[in-house]
Amino acid sequence: MAPLVQIENLRKEFANVRALDGVSFVVQAGEWIAIMGPSGSGKTTLINILGGLDTPTSGRAIVDGTDVARLDENGLARFRAEKIGFVFQQFHLVPYLTALENVMLAQYFHSTTDEGEAREALGRVGLTDRVEHLPGQLSGGEQQRVAVARALINHPKLILADEPTGNLDEANEGIVLKLLRELHAEGHTILMVTHAASIGQLADRRIDLAHGRLATEHAARRV
Amino acid sequence: MFPRLLWKLLRSNRGRLAVALVAVISGATVISALLNVQFDISRKLTQEFQMLGPNLVIAPPGRMQTQNAGAASAPLMDEATVAGQIARTRTPALISAAPYLYIVARVADTPVVVAGTQLGEAEILNPTWKQETGFPRYLPATRARPLDACIVGRNVARQLKLAPGGPLELKYLNRTAAMTVWSILDSGGAEDNQIFADLTVVQTLAGMKGQIQVEQLRVNGTSSAISAYAASLSKSLPGYDVRPVRAVSEAEGNLLNRTRLLILSMILLILVLTALCVLATMAALAMERRADVGLMKALGGTISRIVGLFLAEVGVLGAVGGLIGCVAGLALAQWMGRQVFGTPITPRWEIFPLTIAMMVVVSMAGALPLRTLGKIKPAVILRGE
Numbered sequence: 001m002a003p004l005v006q007i008e009n010l011r012k013e014f015a016n017v018r019a020l021d022g023v024s025f026v027v028q029a030g031e032w033i034a035i036m037g038p039s040g041s042g043k044t045t046l047i048n049i050l051g052g053l054d055t056p057t058s059g060r061a062i063v064d065g066t067d068v069a070r071l072d073e074n075g076l077a078r079f080r081a082e083k084i085g086f087v088f089q090q091f092h093l094v095p096y097l098t099a100l101e102n103v104m105l106a107q108y109f110h111s112t113t114d115e116g117e118a119r120e121a122l123g124r125v126g127l128t129d130r131v132e133h134l135p136g137q138l139s140g141g142e143q144q145r146v147a148v149a150r151a152l153i154n155h156p157k158l159i160l161a162d163e164p165t166g167n168l169d170e171a172n173e174g175i176v177l178k179l180l181r182e183l184h185a186e187g188h189t190i191l192m193v194t195h196a197a198s199i200g201q202l203a204d205r206r207i208d209l210a211h212g213r214l215a216t217e218h219a220a221r222r223v
Numbered sequence: 224m225f226p227r228l229l230w231k232l233l234r235s236n237r238g239r240l241a242v243a244l245v246a247v248i249s250g251a252t253v254i255s256a257l258l259n260v261q262f263d264i265s266r267k268l269t270q271e272f273q274m275l276g277p278n279l280v281i282a283p284p285g286r287m288q289t290q291n292a293g294a295a296s297a298p299l300m301d302e303a304t305v306a307g308q309i310a311r312t313r314t315p316a317l318i319s320a321a322p323y324l325y326i327v328a329r330v331a332d333t334p335v336v337v338a339g340t341q342l343g344e345a346e347i348l349n350p351t352w353k354q355e356t357g358f359p360r361y362l363p364a365t366r367a368r369p370l371d372a373c374i375v376g377r378n379v380a381r382q383l384k385l386a387p388g389g390p391l392e393l394k395y396l397n398r399t400a401a402m403t404v405w406s407i408l409d410s411g412g413a414e415d416n417q418i419f420a421d422l423t424v425v426q427t428l429a430g431m432k433g434q435i436q437v438e439q440l441r442v443n444g445t446s447s448a449i450s451a452y453a454a455s456l457s458k459s460l461p462g463y464d465v466r467p468v469r470a471v472s473e474a475e476g477n478l479l480n481r482t483r484l485l486i487l488s489m490i491l492l493i494l495v496l497t498a499l500c501v502l503a504t505m506a507a508l509a510m511e512r513r514a515d516v517g518l519m520k521a522l523g524g525t526i527s528r529i530v531g532l533f534l535a536e537v538g539v540l541g542a543v544g545g546l547i548g549c550v551a552g553l554a555l556a557q558w559m560g561r562q563v564f565g566t567p568i569t570p571r572w573e574i575f576p577l578t579i580a581m582m583v584v585v586s587m588a589g590a591l592p593l594r595t596l597g598k599i600k601p602a603v604i605l606r607g608e
Contacts, residue, residue, distance in 0.1 A: 044606070053521055053602040074525050081523020088605060092518050096235035097228075104224055109524040113224040150522075 002065070004029040004157060004189050005050065010059035012045050012212075019045040020056070021212040029157075032180075032190045034203035041209040043193040044162055050191065051084045051160045052076040064157045081110045085151030089163035091143040093135040099146045100131040103153050110154040121149040125179060141172025148179050152188075159183065161192040165199060177202060225532070232536045236508060240536075243504035243589075244544050247582050250497030251548020252555055254490050255578045259556035261486045262571045265445075267564045268479055277321075277348050277439035279453055281305055282464045299324075299434040300463060302422075308459040309438070314452060316443040319347035322435040324425050328418075329394040330383055336417045337393060339425025342368060348441050352414070354406035356387045372405035374419040380407045393420070395428045445479060494585050501589025505537065509592045516596045517604025526597040533593050541586030545579035552578065 005027035012020040020042045027033055035043045048054035049061050052068050061068045064083055071079055086092075093102045103118040122131050125145035135143050144164060151159055161180070165173040177199065184190055192203065200206050208215040233240060272278075283298035302322055309320050321344035328337045338345075346352060354374065375385050385391060391402040402424075408414055426432050442449050449467045457465040512533070519529050553570055560568035 048602040048605075051521070053605065054600070077520065077523050077525040079523075080521060084523075086521055090605075092514075092521070092605060094515055094518060096231050101227065101231065105228070105519070106522045108224040108228070109519065109522050109528065154523075 003027055004031075004064055005191070006060070006062040007046075007050075008060040008062075010046070010049065010061055011057045012042070012049065012054070013057045018212050020049075020059075022059070023209070023212070023214050024059075025207060025214065027189060027191065029189050030184075030187045031205060032184045032203040033192065034200035034206045035191060035193045035209065036195070036197070036200050036206055037209035037215065042212040043209055045212075046209070047160050047162050047191065047193055050158070051086060052079045077109075081106075081154065083157045085154070085156035085159045087144070087147050087151050087159065087161040087164045089166040091135070091140070091147050091167070093143055093146055093150075095135050098132050098134055099127060099138065099142075099149075102135070102146055103150045106150045106153050118149075118153060121153050122146065124152075125149045126175070139172065141168050141175055144168060144172065144176050145179065148176065152183070157189065159188055159190045161190060163193055163195065166195070173199075225535075228532055229535055229539065232532065233539065236511070239504055239508055239511075240540060243501045243586075244540055246497055246500035246504075247541055247544025247586060248548045248551065250493050250500075250585070251545045251578050251582050252551040253493050254581065255549045255552025255574055256555035256559060257486050257490055257493075258574045258578065259552065259568050259571055260559055261483060262574070263556075263560070263568045264482055264486070265479060266569070267560070267566075268482070272443075276351075277441050278449060278468045279440040279442050279456075280464075280466055280468060281438040281440070281456070281460065282436070282466075284462060284464055299431065299436060300438070302426075302433050302435045305435065305438050305460065305463070308456065309440070312452075312456050312459055314442070316448065316452065318441040318443060319344045320438060320440045321345045321348050322422060323437045323439065324422060324429065324431060324435050326395055326425060326429045328428065330379075330391060330418070333383060335379055335383075337395075337425055337428075338417050338419050339422040339429075340419060341422055342372070342374060342419060345419060348439055349410065349414075351410065353409040355409070356406040368405060369403070370421050370424060371400075371402050372421070373402045374406050374408045375404050376415040376417045376419075377407055377409045378415045379418055380404070391418075393418070393428060396430075398428050398430070400424055400428045446477075494581060497582070498585045498589040501537070501540075501586050502591060505590045506592040509595055512596065513599055514604055516599050517601040520599065520601040521605060530593055530596060533596070534587060534590060537586045537590040537593075538583050541583035542579055544586070545582030546575070548582065549575045549578050 003026035007026070008024050010020050010023045011018070023042070023046065035046060037043050045054065049056050049068060050063060052071065056069050059069075063079075066079060066083070068076070068079065094105060097105060099122055100115070100118055103121055104113045104115065107113040107118060119128075119131055122128065125148050127142060127145055127149070130138060130142060135146070138146065144167075148164075164180070165176050168176060180190060180192070181202065190203075192199075194200050206216075281300070283300050305322065309317070321340050324339040326337050326339070327334050329335070373391060375391070379385070385404050385407070387404050387406055389404045391404055393400045393402060400420075402420060408419070422435070426434060442452050444452070446467070453465050453467050457463070516529055520526070552574075556568040556570070560566060
């Protein structure tokens with residue numbers, strides 16, 4: 001079976017800085033990968049390229065058969081809408097839309113909106129009674145759960161999570177990680193950037209980056 | 224979802240959008256008022272122009288004049304022929320037509336120019352005439368005025384010591400006509416030295432039944448419209464000179480054209496100013512929305528769909544501002560009409576869609592800074608830069 005993600009000799013340069021320097025690896029469908037490494041090692045750049053938010057300087061990043069580097073602006077938008085679910089460290093919810101509308105926004109850009117389905121997604125992350133609240137009225141953990149619901153609503157092939165618990169307290173971190181574990185158990189493919197070794201150990205496999213290069217790649221010890 | 228998003232966008236930036244809305248409402252108010260004036264100005268100015276007197280003259284060939292010749296020996300026209308052709312070519316723009324026959328008669332041995340005309344028509348042709356009558360009530364209808372009534376110019380009345388209601392005997396050759404002074408005329412012009420009497424009375428006195436020297440008309444419209452009417456009348460009256468009174472009709476046309484040009488220039492200026500005001504607001508708004516746009520792009524929104532959302536917001540702003548401005552403009556137009564012309568402007572409902580459409584287009588033009596949103600890189604925005 002072809003891997004869901006295939007990265008070959010990926011390079012990315014910003015002005016004189018080489019953020020990624022010949023990274024190659026594959027991810028099978030259903031895998032949970034933790035991408036780890038110190039600040040400036042290229043973790044977020046890698047996630048951005050895989051999510052079609054950025055383009056590589058050279059090399060290939062193939063996701064579900066699509067070479068991201070070959071897509072134009074509209075092609076990238078379609079790719080992000082159909083194949084990727086993002087969970088960001090800063091949540092990135094639209095402040096003037098309710099939790100429900102934030103989830104429906106992803107539906108809107110994907111195809112058509114279905115309020116029932118959006119409510120269901122929020123129910124799944126435990127926010128049934130918070131759907132009409134604005135992000136400002138939600139705690140950090142609740143906001144991140146809205147972001148998870150939004151990432152799942154279009155049934156993406158790949159969930160990209162960039163430090164999803166970086167801004168959360170211990171209790172909320174536990175809730176979000178439990179959700180990720182459930183998603184993984186259901187067969188979702190997750191690529192998660194994290195600093196915390198304890199969180200990285202939850203993944204099937206850990207990829208360590210250093211100075212834009214693949215440092216080590218090994219199976220994590222499942223906790 | 225689109226209307227829901229649109230509503231949330233409008234609500235989320237109501238402070239900033241209120242500034243743009245005030246600009247659009249102000250622009251629409253003035254533009255709507257000016258357009259109302261522009262559409263009504265032709266009618267209003269025509270009413271004002273009527274004060275200028277006749278603007279079209281029919282005369283025998285080689286004798287073009289508007290006032291008296293002072294002699295009955297001048298070339299003559301057949302009254303019935305001229306009246307018949309005027310009736311045949313009659314247009315709603317024709318306000319009045321008065322035939323004139325001038326003779327120099329004697330009143331108590333003093334020679335006086337007597338103009339035979341249809342007094343009622345002459346009064347319509349010359350609305351600035353001020354008449355002083357001794358009768359308890361002024362009877363404006365021609366029928367109410369007896370045939371022997373005459374209007375005496377102020378200077379003639381002073382010289383001959385005539386007063387309203389007094390008798391007056393006109394002598395021409397060996398014929399006489401007993402008249403009654405109906406009123407004393409103060410025109411401020413040559414008419415103050417004349418006596419105006421019924422045309423048939425003067426024709427009988429001069430022995431020129433059915434003859435006139437000149438026909439004066441007042442036709443409403445632009446200079447070219449008056450010339451066109453003159454040309455059609457000229458075809459019906461071959462052998463006669465039918466000519467607009469150039470100075471009057473050209474002055475009317477020029478004034479109308481300049482006023483229209485002024486109004487259109489002001490409308491253009493206001494449109495530009497409104498667009499600049501919307502532009503300033505939208506430039507600030509585009510900066511504020513960089514994060515939203517970056518996120519929307521990350522979620523798979525195409526730039527056309529995202530900018531379309533913001534343009535719809537600007538369109539709503541233009542339409543609402545335009546509508547409110549139209550209503551306010553109507554009130555402003557009424558006020559302007561009363562101040563300038565003394566009567567309110569007649570509202571033109573077609574101005575509503577026209578103004579609203581202009582405001583929507585201007586708002587869209589002012590939304591040009593939103594184009595910069597297309598260049599936003601979601602990765603950069605999401606990094607918090």
